[in-house]
Amino acid sequence: MRITYNLIFILAALGSLFILGCSPADAPFPIMEASRVQPRIVASISGIYPKGFEIGDKIGVFPVYYNSEGEPGILGNDAYPLHIPFTYNGRIWLADADKALYLEDVPVDVYAYWPYCLVDEATDPQTFPFDLSGDQNEREVDFLWAKAENISGKYNTAGLIFQHVLSRVEINLYYEDPQEVPELKLKNTYTQAYIDLSTGMATFHRNIQEDIRPKWLSGISGDKQFSYEAIIVPQQLTKDTPFLSVRYEGETMYFVLPEDMLFEPQYNYVFNIVIGTAKENESVRRITPQAVIKVVGVGKYRE
Incomplete structure (x- = not known):
């Protein structure tokens, strides 16, 4: 039975950036330089996951200018789009000094994402690569997207309300007896995402399937319960696909769906695995007779 939980992911605005001008020594026309305005980034995250930006967090920003007829430009039409990193210092967002964006009367739309990725300048922002394979304890693997419209020198505040574009999996392991911290892996999932930064939609590379080591959340050696989470590309997996592997008493057990x-963007999927008993729902398909995988909750991140 699938129980739906309302897991609320509230994405709120917080923080500021307002920078005027540069030094007179650098500017042949001081009066004009003094009027140069950078975007005032207003962006933060609140809610149960994640709880907010931290000092040192970096977002990537793509500005796209309106045309002469006052119509918005299209992200991806330029061969070498401007890609600006902004770093949070605990109070405001600061652009890298060598990639500042100065606003004029011509408005721009601002497309932003987190975490910032250093990519080739010719990378198409409509197929922005993001890898989810390997050990997710070692790096940020969630991907957030936001857009602010009609930003100019006169109206320079870019209010960025970030959204999740990937899927989240939560795994809870239950044992009858105390255990060492188990080794857990996700299997048979597509791990290379392509993000269309013009829309915030994610697709996957069909030829790349690699193991994912989920991020540890709770449980230490000697416990009976351990919790993990993993971020995956939205995709569909079929019944009986080996989805999880767990090392238990020197053996590797594979659990099937x-x-x-269908793993959808912005959704959270909760799995419970009971090891050492067969008291769970007998209709659940599984490979190892003494191990059960059960879907206990599916909930959507909501603002």
Whole structure:
């Protein structure tokens, strides 16, 4: 039975950036230089996951100018789009000194994402690459996207309300007896995402499937319960696909999906695995007779 939980991911605005001008020594026309305005980035995250930006967090920003007829430009039409990193110092967002964006009367739309990725300048922002494979304890793997419209020198505040574009999986392991911290892996999932930064939609590379080591959340050696989370590309997996592997008493057990599952963007999927008992729902398909995988909750991140 699938129980739906309302997991609320509130994305709110917080923080500021307002920088005027540069030194007179650098500017042949001081009066004009003094009027140069950078975007005032207003962006933050609140809610249960994640709880907010931290000092040193960096977002990537793509500005796209309006045309002479006052119509918005299209992100991806330029061969070498301007890609500006902004770093949070705990109070405001600061652009890298060598990539500042100065606003004029011509408005721009601002497309932003987190975490910032250093990519080739010719990378198409409509197929922005993001890898989810390997150990997710070692790096940021969630991907957030936001857009602010009609920003100019006169109206320079870019209010960025970030959204999740990937899927989240939560895994809870239950044992009858105390255990060492188990080794857990996600199997048979597509791990290379392509993000269309013009829309905030994610697709996957069909030829790349690699293991994912989920991020540890709770449980230490000697406990009976351990929790993990993983971020995956939105995709569909079929019933009986080996989805999880767990090392238990020197053996590797593979757990299959009990049904066809569509992992959708912005959704959270909760799995419970009970090891050492067969008291769970006997209709659930599994490879190891003494291990059960059960879907206990699917909930959407909501503002």
